[in-house]
Amino acid sequence: PQQQQNHQQQQQQNQLLPNEDGGCSKNGFLCRQSSTRWTPTTEQIRILKDLYYNNGVRSPTADQIQKISAKLRQYGKIEGKNVFYWFQNHKARERQKKRLTTDISAMQRGVWRSDYQESICSTKYPNITSGAPSSSASVGGLHAAGQVGNYGYGSFAMEKSFRDCSISPSGKASGSMFQNFSWAGAGAGAEPYPSPYQFLEKKTCFVETLDDQE
Amino acid sequence: PQQQQNHQQQQQQNQLLPNEDGGCSKNGFLCRQSSTRWTPTTEQIRILKDLYYNNGVRSPTADQIQKISAKLRQYGKIEGKNVFYWFQNHKARERQKKRLTTDISAMQRGVWRSDYQESICSTKYPNITSGAPSSSASVGGLHAAGQVGNYGYGSFAMEKSFRDCSISPSGKASGSMFQNFSWAGAGAGAEPYPSPYQFLEKKTCFVETLDDQE
DNA sequence: ACGATATGAATGAATG
DNA sequence: CATTCATTCATATCGT
Numbered sequence: 001p002q003q004q005q006n007h008q009q010q011q012q013q014n015q016l017l018p019n020e021d022g023g024c025s026k027n028g029f030l031c032r033q034s035s036t037r038w039t040p041t042t043e044q045i046r047i048l049k050d051l052y053y054n055n056g057v058r059s060p061t062a063d064q065i066q067k068i069s070a071k072l073r074q075y076g077k078i079e080g081k082n083v084f085y086w087f088q089n090h091k092a093r094e095r096q097k098k099r100l101t102t103d104i105s106a107m108q109r110g111v112w113r114s115d116y117q118e119s120i121c122s123t124k125y126p127n128i129t130s131g132a133p134s135s136s137a138s139v140g141g142l143h144a145a146g147q148v149g150n151y152g153y154g155s156f157a158m159e160k161s162f163r164d165c166s167i168s169p170s171g172k173a174s175g176s177m178f179q180n181f182s183w184a185g186a187g188a189g190a191e192p193y194p195s196p197y198q199f200l201e202k203k204t205c206f207v208e209t210l211d212d213q214e
Numbered sequence: 215p216q217q218q219q220n221h222q223q224q225q226q227q228n229q230l231l232p233n234e235d236g237g238c239s240k241n242g243f244l245c246r247q248s249s250t251r252w253t254p255t256t257e258q259i260r261i262l263k264d265l266y267y268n269n270g271v272r273s274p275t276a277d278q279i280q281k282i283s284a285k286l287r288q289y290g291k292i293e294g295k296n297v298f299y300w301f302q303n304h305k306a307r308e309r310q311k312k313r314l315t316t317d318i319s320a321m322q323r324g325v326w327r328s329d330y331q332e333s334i335c336s337t338k339y340p341n342i343t344s345g346a347p348s349s350s351a352s353v354g355g356l357h358a359a360g361q362v363g364n365y366g367y368g369s370f371a372m373e374k375s376f377r378d379c380s381i382s383p384s385g386k387a388s389g390s391m392f393q394n395f396s397w398a399g400a401g402a403g404a405e406p407y408p409s410p411y412q413f414l415e416k417k418t419c420f421v422e423t424l425d426d427q428e
Numbered sequence: 429a430c431g432a433t434a435t436g437a438a439t440g441a442a443t444g
Numbered sequence: 445c446a447t448t449c450a451t452t453c454a455t456a457t458c459g460t
Contacts, residue, residue: 037436037455059448085437092450093435251440251451273445299441306445307439 038082043075048086058091060084252296257289262300272305274298 051057051068060068069083265271265282274282274297283297
Protein backbone atom coordinates (compact mmCIF):
# COMPACT_ATOMS: atom_id res chain seq x y z
CA PRO A 1 0.00 0.00 0.00
CA GLN A 2 2.61 2.48 0.85
CA GLN A 3 5.87 2.78 -0.80
CA GLN A 4 6.80 6.28 -0.24
CA GLN A 5 9.59 5.76 2.14
CA ASN A 6 11.73 3.05 0.91
CA HIS A 7 14.24 4.88 -1.05
CA GLN A 8 17.45 5.44 0.66
CA GLN A 9 17.77 5.77 4.29
CA GLN A 10 20.02 2.97 5.13
CA GLN A 11 22.93 4.94 6.15
CA GLN A 12 25.16 4.02 8.94
CA GLN A 13 24.17 4.28 12.50
CA ASN A 14 26.80 6.59 13.59
CA GLN A 15 25.10 9.30 15.44
CA LEU A 16 27.38 12.19 15.43
CA LEU A 17 31.03 12.28 15.06
CA PRO A 18 32.60 15.30 16.58
CA ASN A 19 35.64 14.65 14.62
CA GLU A 20 34.96 17.64 12.57
CA ASP A 21 38.02 19.31 11.47
CA GLY A 22 38.50 22.83 12.50
CA GLY A 23 38.87 24.06 9.00
CA CYS A 24 35.69 25.56 7.84
CA SER A 25 36.05 24.80 4.27
CA LYS A 26 32.66 26.11 3.64
CA ASN A 27 31.87 29.45 2.26
CA GLY A 28 32.16 31.28 5.50
CA PHE A 29 33.85 30.50 8.69
CA LEU A 30 31.46 30.34 11.53
CA CYS A 31 29.98 27.42 9.84
CA ARG A 32 28.97 24.02 10.84
CA GLN A 33 31.45 22.24 12.89
CA SER A 34 29.65 20.20 15.45
CA SER A 35 26.38 21.73 14.57
CA THR A 36 25.84 19.14 12.03
CA ARG A 37 22.28 18.38 11.76
CA TRP A 38 20.94 15.34 13.34
CA THR A 39 21.39 12.24 11.32
CA PRO A 40 19.01 9.62 12.45
CA THR A 41 20.30 6.15 12.79
CA THR A 42 18.54 3.27 11.23
CA GLU A 43 17.18 2.17 14.53
CA GLN A 44 15.87 5.58 15.20
CA ILE A 45 14.28 5.74 11.85
CA ARG A 46 12.76 2.40 12.33
CA ILE A 47 11.21 3.33 15.58
CA LEU A 48 10.01 6.61 14.29
CA LYS A 49 8.38 5.03 11.34
CA ASP A 50 6.88 2.41 13.45
CA LEU A 51 5.36 5.02 15.62
CA TYR A 52 4.20 6.86 12.61
CA TYR A 53 2.74 4.06 10.65
CA ASN A 54 1.88 1.50 13.20
CA ASN A 55 0.85 3.71 15.97
CA GLY A 56 -0.55 6.53 14.05
CA VAL A 57 1.63 9.08 15.67
CA ARG A 58 1.64 12.21 13.67
CA SER A 59 2.04 15.11 15.96
CA PRO A 60 3.37 13.81 19.20
CA THR A 61 2.74 15.81 22.26
CA ALA A 62 5.42 17.01 24.53
CA ASP A 63 5.06 14.01 26.61
CA GLN A 64 5.35 11.74 23.71
CA ILE A 65 8.24 13.59 22.28
CA GLN A 66 10.01 13.21 25.49
CA LYS A 67 9.50 9.54 25.65
CA ILE A 68 10.37 9.04 22.08
CA SER A 69 13.53 10.99 22.22
CA ALA A 70 14.51 9.31 25.41
CA LYS A 71 14.01 6.03 23.80
CA LEU A 72 15.76 6.89 20.62
CA ARG A 73 18.65 8.17 22.49
CA GLN A 74 19.74 4.70 23.05
CA TYR A 75 20.61 4.55 19.46
CA GLY A 76 22.31 7.79 19.06
CA LYS A 77 22.32 11.35 19.94
CA ILE A 78 19.02 12.98 19.61
CA GLU A 79 17.09 15.85 20.98
CA GLY A 80 13.48 16.53 21.40
CA LYS A 81 13.45 18.91 18.56
CA ASN A 82 14.69 16.26 16.24
CA VAL A 83 11.75 14.13 17.03
CA PHE A 84 9.47 17.05 16.71
CA TYR A 85 10.82 18.03 13.37
CA TRP A 86 10.90 14.52 12.17
CA PHE A 87 7.23 14.06 12.64
CA GLN A 88 6.45 17.41 11.27
CA ASN A 89 8.45 16.82 8.21
CA HIS A 90 7.37 13.32 7.70
CA LYS A 91 3.78 14.23 7.87
CA ALA A 92 4.18 17.20 5.69
CA ARG A 93 6.10 15.40 3.05
CA GLU A 94 3.86 12.48 3.01
CA ARG A 95 0.99 14.75 2.43
CA GLN A 96 2.86 16.67 -0.14
CA LYS A 97 3.83 13.60 -1.95
CA LYS A 98 0.40 12.29 -1.83
CA ARG A 99 -0.82 15.45 -3.23
CA LEU A 100 1.23 14.92 -6.27
CA THR A 101 0.77 11.24 -6.43
CA THR A 102 -2.88 11.00 -5.84
CA ASP A 103 -4.15 11.37 -9.28
CA ILE A 104 -4.92 14.88 -9.89
CA SER A 105 -7.21 13.76 -12.58
CA ALA A 106 -9.30 11.97 -10.08
CA MET A 107 -9.76 15.16 -8.30
CA GLN A 108 -10.76 17.15 -11.28
CA ARG A 109 -13.18 14.53 -12.31
CA GLY A 110 -14.68 14.55 -8.94
CA VAL A 111 -14.42 10.84 -8.65
CA TRP A 112 -11.98 11.21 -5.91
CA ARG A 113 -12.86 9.55 -2.70
CA SER A 114 -11.45 10.11 0.65
CA ASP A 115 -10.97 6.58 1.65
CA TYR A 116 -8.05 5.50 -0.30
CA GLN A 117 -5.69 7.95 1.03
CA GLU A 118 -5.68 6.56 4.46
CA SER A 119 -4.61 3.19 3.32
CA ILE A 120 -1.14 3.78 4.39
CA CYS A 121 -2.04 4.14 7.95
CA SER A 122 -3.86 0.92 8.27
CA THR A 123 -6.01 2.60 10.82
CA LYS A 124 -5.17 0.41 13.66
CA TYR A 125 -5.08 2.82 16.43
CA PRO A 126 -8.57 4.09 17.04
CA ASN A 127 -9.30 1.99 20.02
CA ILE A 128 -6.40 2.05 22.29
CA THR A 129 -8.70 1.50 25.11
CA SER A 130 -8.27 -2.18 25.05
CA GLY A 131 -5.23 -2.27 27.18
CA ALA A 132 -1.88 -3.58 26.26
CA PRO A 133 -0.71 -1.83 23.19
CA SER A 134 1.56 -4.49 21.92
CA SER A 135 2.89 -2.12 19.43
CA SER A 136 6.26 -2.77 18.04
CA ALA A 137 7.86 0.27 19.35
CA SER A 138 5.92 1.22 22.35
CA VAL A 139 7.93 4.06 23.49
CA GLY A 140 6.71 4.79 26.87
CA GLY A 141 3.36 3.50 26.05
CA LEU A 142 2.99 5.96 23.37
CA HIS A 143 -0.16 5.22 21.61
CA ALA A 144 -1.14 8.31 19.94
CA ALA A 145 -4.31 8.12 21.81
CA GLY A 146 -5.79 11.44 21.12
CA GLN A 147 -4.73 12.19 17.65
CA VAL A 148 -5.54 9.22 15.66
CA GLY A 149 -7.72 9.88 12.79
CA ASN A 150 -7.29 13.48 13.35
CA TYR A 151 -5.46 14.14 10.19
CA GLY A 152 -8.18 12.68 8.17
CA TYR A 153 -8.94 16.12 7.12
CA GLY A 154 -10.80 15.14 4.11
CA SER A 155 -8.05 14.58 1.74
CA PHE A 156 -5.43 16.48 0.03
CA ALA A 157 -5.30 20.09 -0.67
CA MET A 158 -8.00 21.72 -2.51
CA GLU A 159 -10.28 23.35 -0.11
CA LYS A 160 -7.72 25.05 1.96
CA SER A 161 -6.66 27.47 -0.61
CA PHE A 162 -8.94 30.24 0.14
CA ARG A 163 -9.56 30.73 3.69
CA ASP A 164 -10.82 34.17 3.56
CA CYS A 165 -12.14 34.90 6.93
CA SER A 166 -14.08 37.97 6.62
CA ILE A 167 -13.93 39.84 9.76
CA SER A 168 -16.16 42.55 10.85
CA PRO A 169 -14.62 45.94 10.78
CA SER A 170 -14.67 46.87 14.35
CA GLY A 171 -13.20 50.19 13.72
CA LYS A 172 -11.88 50.27 17.16
CA ALA A 173 -8.66 48.69 17.90
CA SER A 174 -7.98 48.34 21.51
CA GLY A 175 -5.68 45.95 23.05
CA SER A 176 -4.63 42.82 21.47
CA MET A 177 -7.51 41.91 19.37
CA PHE A 178 -6.09 41.08 16.10
CA GLN A 179 -8.89 40.04 13.95
CA ASN A 180 -9.89 43.41 12.89
CA PHE A 181 -6.90 44.13 10.90
CA SER A 182 -7.40 44.61 7.31
CA TRP A 183 -4.88 41.98 6.66
CA ALA A 184 -7.19 39.39 7.93
CA GLY A 185 -8.70 39.36 4.58
CA ALA A 186 -5.90 40.86 2.69
CA GLY A 187 -6.22 40.12 -0.91
CA ALA A 188 -9.86 39.52 -0.69
CA GLY A 189 -10.64 42.14 -3.17
CA ALA A 190 -8.88 44.88 -1.40
CA GLU A 191 -6.14 47.01 -2.66
CA PRO A 192 -3.04 45.52 -4.17
CA TYR A 193 -1.13 46.19 -1.11
CA PRO A 194 -2.60 49.02 0.76
CA SER A 195 -0.92 50.93 3.41
CA PRO A 196 -2.70 49.40 6.29
CA TYR A 197 -1.81 51.89 8.83
CA GLN A 198 -4.62 54.26 8.59
CA PHE A 199 -7.41 52.16 9.83
CA LEU A 200 -6.82 53.14 13.31
CA GLU A 201 -4.00 55.46 13.12
CA LYS A 202 -4.93 58.35 15.20
CA LYS A 203 -1.45 59.51 15.49
CA THR A 204 -1.06 60.71 18.97
CA CYS A 205 1.34 63.40 19.69
CA PHE A 206 4.62 61.85 20.28
CA VAL A 207 6.50 62.41 17.21
CA GLU A 208 9.62 63.19 18.88
CA THR A 209 11.44 60.07 18.29
CA LEU A 210 11.27 58.59 15.00
CA ASP A 211 14.85 57.89 15.00
CA ASP A 212 15.71 55.47 12.40
CA GLN A 213 19.11 54.88 13.69
CA GLU A 214 19.00 51.33 14.50
CA PRO B 215 21.63 36.60 21.20
CA GLN B 216 18.84 34.21 20.86
CA GLN B 217 19.31 32.82 17.50
CA GLN B 218 21.64 30.04 16.87
CA GLN B 219 22.96 31.11 13.59
CA ASN B 220 25.25 28.24 13.25
CA HIS B 221 24.82 27.54 9.70
CA GLN B 222 21.27 27.65 8.72
CA GLN B 223 19.25 30.73 8.68
CA GLN B 224 18.10 30.35 5.26
CA GLN B 225 16.75 33.31 3.49
CA GLN B 226 17.41 35.63 6.26
CA GLN B 227 20.33 37.26 4.69
CA ASN B 228 18.75 38.41 1.59
CA GLN B 229 18.74 42.08 1.86
CA LEU B 230 16.04 43.66 -0.01
CA LEU B 231 16.89 47.08 -0.94
CA PRO B 232 14.88 49.79 0.63
CA ASN B 233 12.62 49.54 -2.23
CA GLU B 234 9.02 50.06 -1.79
CA ASP B 235 7.81 47.34 -3.91
CA GLY B 236 8.79 43.78 -4.07
CA GLY B 237 11.70 44.90 -6.05
CA CYS B 238 14.32 42.69 -4.70
CA SER B 239 17.79 42.85 -5.87
CA LYS B 240 19.75 40.77 -3.56
CA ASN B 241 23.16 40.27 -4.87
CA GLY B 242 22.24 40.56 -8.39
CA PHE B 243 21.14 37.07 -7.99
CA LEU B 244 17.91 35.40 -7.86
CA CYS B 245 15.00 37.35 -6.62
CA ARG B 246 13.08 34.83 -4.77
CA GLN B 247 11.02 37.27 -2.93
CA SER B 248 8.14 37.27 -5.26
CA SER B 249 6.39 34.62 -3.32
CA THR B 250 3.48 35.18 -1.15
CA ARG B 251 5.16 35.07 2.08
CA TRP B 252 6.89 37.93 3.64
CA THR B 253 10.60 37.69 3.80
CA PRO B 254 11.97 39.92 6.45
CA THR B 255 15.12 41.74 5.73
CA THR B 256 17.91 41.86 8.17
CA GLU B 257 17.10 45.36 9.12
CA GLN B 258 13.57 44.44 9.76
CA ILE B 259 14.61 41.54 11.84
CA ARG B 260 16.94 43.65 13.76
CA ILE B 261 14.33 46.17 14.57
CA LEU B 262 11.83 43.55 15.47
CA LYS B 263 14.21 41.89 17.80
CA ASP B 264 15.16 45.10 19.28
CA LEU B 265 11.59 45.84 20.00
CA TYR B 266 11.14 42.45 21.38
CA TYR B 267 14.12 42.25 23.57
CA ASN B 268 14.96 45.77 24.34
CA ASN B 269 11.56 47.23 24.49
CA GLY B 270 9.71 44.32 25.77
CA VAL B 271 7.27 44.28 22.98
CA ARG B 272 5.54 40.99 22.88
CA SER B 273 2.06 41.47 21.70
CA PRO B 274 1.95 44.83 20.09
CA THR B 275 -1.34 46.50 19.84
CA ALA B 276 -2.81 47.53 16.60
CA ASP B 277 -1.38 50.90 17.14
CA GLN B 278 2.02 49.60 17.69
CA ILE B 279 1.80 47.22 14.84
CA GLN B 280 0.95 50.06 12.66
CA LYS B 281 3.88 52.08 13.66
CA ILE B 282 6.21 49.22 13.50
CA SER B 283 5.17 48.16 10.10
CA ALA B 284 5.32 51.70 8.91
CA LYS B 285 8.78 51.92 10.15
CA LEU B 286 9.88 48.63 8.80
CA ARG B 287 8.49 49.48 5.51
CA GLN B 288 11.51 51.50 4.84
CA TYR B 289 13.43 48.36 4.57
CA GLY B 290 11.12 46.38 2.48
CA LYS B 291 7.61 45.55 1.82
CA ILE B 292 5.72 44.63 4.86
CA GLU B 293 2.25 44.60 6.18
CA GLY B 294 0.77 44.81 9.56
CA LYS B 295 0.00 41.21 9.68
CA ASN B 296 3.60 40.36 9.17
CA VAL B 297 4.50 42.24 12.24
CA PHE B 298 1.68 40.73 14.10
CA TYR B 299 2.63 37.23 13.16
CA TRP B 300 6.22 37.85 13.78
CA PHE B 301 5.61 38.74 17.34
CA GLN B 302 3.19 35.97 17.78
CA ASN B 303 5.57 33.43 16.44
CA HIS B 304 8.57 34.76 18.14
CA LYS B 305 6.89 34.75 21.44
CA ALA B 306 5.32 31.40 20.92
CA ARG B 307 8.53 29.81 19.94
CA GLU B 308 10.53 31.30 22.59
CA ARG B 309 7.95 30.26 25.01
CA GLN B 310 7.67 26.89 23.52
CA LYS B 311 11.27 26.37 24.13
CA LYS B 312 11.35 27.93 27.47
CA ARG B 313 8.21 26.45 28.67
CA LEU B 314 9.79 23.20 28.53
CA THR B 315 13.23 24.12 29.35
CA THR B 316 11.68 23.94 32.69
CA ASP B 317 10.84 20.41 32.11
CA ILE B 318 7.92 19.07 33.86
CA SER B 319 9.76 16.54 35.85
CA ALA B 320 11.78 19.22 37.43
CA MET B 321 8.66 21.15 37.90
CA GLN B 322 6.89 18.47 39.74
CA ARG B 323 9.84 18.01 41.95
CA GLY B 324 9.90 21.64 42.64
CA VAL B 325 13.30 21.88 41.21
CA TRP B 326 12.12 24.41 38.86
CA ARG B 327 14.88 26.61 37.69
CA SER B 328 13.99 30.07 36.75
CA ASP B 329 16.74 30.29 34.38
CA TYR B 330 16.02 32.95 31.95
CA GLN B 331 17.64 33.95 28.86
CA GLU B 332 16.51 37.04 27.31
CA SER B 333 17.00 40.53 28.27
CA ILE B 334 13.42 41.18 27.99
CA CYS B 335 12.24 44.58 28.62
CA SER B 336 14.61 46.90 30.14
CA THR B 337 11.71 48.57 31.68
CA LYS B 338 11.75 51.45 29.42
CA TYR B 339 9.50 54.30 29.77
CA PRO B 340 6.08 53.87 31.08
CA ASN B 341 4.97 56.40 28.68
CA ILE B 342 6.04 58.25 25.71
CA THR B 343 7.25 60.91 27.95
CA SER B 344 10.15 63.07 27.41
CA GLY B 345 12.79 63.33 24.91
CA ALA B 346 14.57 60.91 22.86
CA PRO B 347 14.19 57.45 24.03
CA SER B 348 17.40 55.70 23.88
CA SER B 349 15.90 52.60 22.60
CA SER B 350 17.43 51.37 19.49
CA ALA B 351 14.41 51.02 17.45
CA SER B 352 11.86 53.34 18.72
CA VAL B 353 9.37 53.14 16.06
CA GLY B 354 7.34 56.21 16.08
CA GLY B 355 7.55 56.54 19.75
CA LEU B 356 6.59 53.03 20.26
CA HIS B 357 7.72 52.18 23.64
CA ALA B 358 5.70 49.27 24.56
CA ALA B 359 4.29 51.39 27.20
CA GLY B 360 1.46 49.33 28.39
CA GLN B 361 2.73 45.88 28.24
CA VAL B 362 6.12 45.90 29.66
CA GLY B 363 6.33 43.81 32.66
CA ASN B 364 3.30 41.94 31.70
CA TYR B 365 5.06 38.85 30.64
CA GLY B 366 7.41 39.02 33.46
CA TYR B 367 5.25 36.42 34.96
CA GLY B 368 8.10 34.58 36.32
CA SER B 369 8.39 31.89 33.86
CA PHE B 370 6.83 28.72 32.92
CA ALA B 371 3.26 27.96 32.56
CA MET B 372 1.40 28.92 35.54
CA GLU B 373 -1.34 31.06 34.42
CA LYS B 374 -2.43 28.57 31.98
CA SER B 375 -2.53 25.72 34.30
CA PHE B 376 -6.08 25.12 33.52
CA ARG B 377 -4.99 23.83 30.26
CA ASP B 378 -1.93 21.82 30.52
CA CYS B 379 -1.31 21.29 34.10
CA SER B 380 -2.05 17.68 34.11
CA ILE B 381 0.78 16.73 36.25
CA SER B 382 0.27 13.40 37.74
CA PRO B 383 1.73 12.49 41.05
CA SER B 384 3.01 9.32 39.59
CA GLY B 385 5.71 11.17 37.95
CA LYS B 386 3.89 11.64 34.79
CA ALA B 387 3.07 14.92 33.39
CA SER B 388 1.24 15.87 30.36
CA GLY B 389 2.57 19.14 29.40
CA SER B 390 1.36 20.95 26.46
CA MET B 391 4.19 21.05 24.12
CA PHE B 392 7.73 20.04 23.87
CA GLN B 393 9.42 20.28 27.09
CA ASN B 394 13.07 20.22 26.83
CA PHE B 395 13.74 21.72 23.57
CA SER B 396 16.97 23.40 23.83
CA TRP B 397 16.96 24.35 20.29
CA ALA B 398 15.18 27.54 19.66
CA GLY B 399 16.83 30.49 21.10
CA ALA B 400 19.81 29.35 22.99
CA GLY B 401 20.22 32.80 24.24
CA ALA B 402 21.53 31.79 27.58
CA GLY B 403 21.38 28.09 27.83
CA ALA B 404 23.45 27.47 24.81
CA GLU B 405 24.49 24.04 25.65
CA PRO B 406 25.86 22.16 22.72
CA TYR B 407 23.49 19.37 23.21
CA PRO B 408 22.02 18.70 26.52
CA SER B 409 20.81 15.32 27.41
CA PRO B 410 18.21 16.00 29.98
CA TYR B 411 15.95 13.21 29.18
CA GLN B 412 16.64 10.98 32.05
CA PHE B 413 14.15 12.77 34.11
CA LEU B 414 11.45 10.74 32.62
CA GLU B 415 13.44 7.69 32.11
CA LYS B 416 12.40 6.55 35.47
CA LYS B 417 9.94 4.10 34.22
CA THR B 418 10.85 1.64 31.64
CA CYS B 419 7.81 -0.41 32.11
CA PHE B 420 5.78 2.07 30.33
CA VAL B 421 3.03 0.24 28.81
CA GLU B 422 0.10 2.08 27.65
CA THR B 423 -0.19 4.52 30.45
CA LEU B 424 0.13 7.38 28.23
CA ASP B 425 -3.48 8.05 27.89
CA ASP B 426 -3.72 11.68 28.34
CA GLN B 427 -7.03 11.97 26.81
CA GLU B 428 -8.96 14.68 28.35
C1' DA C 429 33.07 15.79 -8.64
C1' DC C 430 28.47 17.25 -9.84
C1' DG C 431 23.60 17.08 -9.90
C1' DA C 432 19.42 15.19 -8.04
C1' DT C 433 16.94 13.86 -4.28
C1' DA C 434 15.89 13.21 0.55
C1' DT C 435 15.36 15.35 4.61
C1' DG C 436 16.66 18.22 8.89
C1' DA C 437 15.64 22.82 10.40
C1' DA C 438 13.44 27.20 10.48
C1' DT C 439 9.74 30.18 10.20
C1' DG C 440 5.76 32.67 8.08
C1' DA C 441 0.90 32.04 8.26
C1' DA C 442 -3.17 30.28 10.19
C1' DT C 443 -6.47 28.00 13.04
C1' DG C 444 -8.78 26.75 17.43
C1' DC D 445 -1.72 31.59 23.45
C1' DA D 446 -1.07 26.74 21.75
C1' DT D 447 -0.71 23.90 17.69
C1' DT D 448 -0.43 22.89 13.13
C1' DC D 449 0.39 23.49 8.09
C1' DA D 450 3.09 25.05 4.26
C1' DT D 451 7.31 26.64 2.30
C1' DT D 452 11.69 27.22 1.96
C1' DC D 453 16.64 26.85 2.96
C1' DA D 454 20.56 23.96 3.98
C1' DT D 455 22.86 19.92 3.95
C1' DA D 456 23.57 14.86 3.87
C1' DT D 457 23.67 11.12 0.78
C1' DC D 458 23.45 8.72 -3.39
C1' DG D 459 23.68 8.04 -8.32
C1' DT D 460 26.02 8.54 -12.42
